[in-house]
Amino acid sequence: MKKTVFYIGVILLIMLSACTNGDESDSDEHVGEETKEQQEEVEIEEESDRAEKEEELEEIEDEDQREEDLVVKAKYKISENWSVEPIVEGTNENVVLLTIDDAPDKYALEMAQTLKQLDAGAIFFVNGHFLDTPEEKEILKQIHDMGFVIGNHTYSHAFLPDLTNEEQQKELVQLNDELEEIIGERPSFFRAPNGANTDFSMQAAEDEEMVVMNWTYGYDYFTPYMEADKLTTAMVTGEGPEVDVPYSLLKPGANLLMHDREWTNEALEDIVIGLREQGYEILDPHLIQTVK
Incomplete structure (x- = not known):
């Protein structure tokens, strides 16, 4: 009887441990997904910022070129x-x-x-x-x-x-x-x-x-x-x-x-x-x- 109780206790501990590990694994996987999504959002924002800055630089260069053209044109x-x-x-x-x-x-x-x-x-x-x-x-x-x-x-x-x-x-x-x-x-x-x-x-x-x-x-x-x-x-x-x-x-x-x-x-x-x-x-x- 004691042995039976012992074995049941061992089995319960193993099952509890397995559940705990499973929960941790699921949690880690969920955290990993959140981190990946956040990283993608950051990359998208950075790419958008780069595009805006490039557009601003192009506008400045175009304006400078127009001013240079006017200076050259006026004689x-x-x-x-x-x-x-x-x-x-x-x-x-x-x-x-x-x-x-x-x-x-x-x-x-x-x-x-x-x-x-x-x-x-x-x-x-x-x-x-x-x-x-x-x-x-x-x-x-x-x-x-x-x-x-x-x-x-x-x-x-x-x-x-x-x-x-x-x-x-x-x-x-x-x-x-x-x-x-x-x-x-x-x-x-x-x-x-x-x-x-x-x-x-x-x-x-x-x-x-x-x-x-x-x-x-x-x-x-x-x-x-x-x-x-x-x-x-x-x-x-x-x-x-x-x-x-x-x-x-x-x-x-x-x-x-x-x-x-x-x-x-x-x-x-x-x-x-x-x-x-x-x-x-x-x-x-x-x-x-x-x-x-």
Whole structure:
């Protein structure tokens, strides 16, 4: 009987030991599974962090490259006397910039088509009151789509010194908003009507990231030059004796003012050809340094 009890006790101890070992094994296996899952989660998080950092680095590199491209692309700047100056060594100095104000009135699209055929760039300075209809807005979009630079010439062509600061601000910003809606971008250049800037308008233009630009000469708004032949001669020679300019204003970097006018439209092709025959390159305005 004692032996039987002994054997039963031994058997119970063996069974208890086996159960205990089994529980420990199951527990160890469960812990192992948890550790593996945790490790996988850590690896996934680390991989995600690496991917985010790589993406951030790529974005920084892309931005740096874009800035480098802009620096390389900009070869000229507008000087204090409103002429165009090279900023890159070895850049051609014998250039002239064509600008056309009061667009798009009646002839701007035809003028743009003429310039396009001649492979000549220009800045079209726009007045907001010439954008009253869908047709006028479409004309401006066509000019922009042909590759021409669009500038701000105020909304209503007001004489800025006569306006309050608030009114001047509105003249610039309201037009910029409308131009952005039409062509998808805000202009980089500003020209005040009659070239009459104020300290406030210049600061407002800077705040809007626009380069302030006047001109070095232009004749099509003087009565003696409201004929195509006379205007061509004046623009190509730089001389305007009928308006007390008996000497030539045509110099390297000249910034030429023209307008959306019938006689200017008629003279435009001959003006471009004549300037080139004088040894001047018609500057691509996209090569001018901007604030943006």
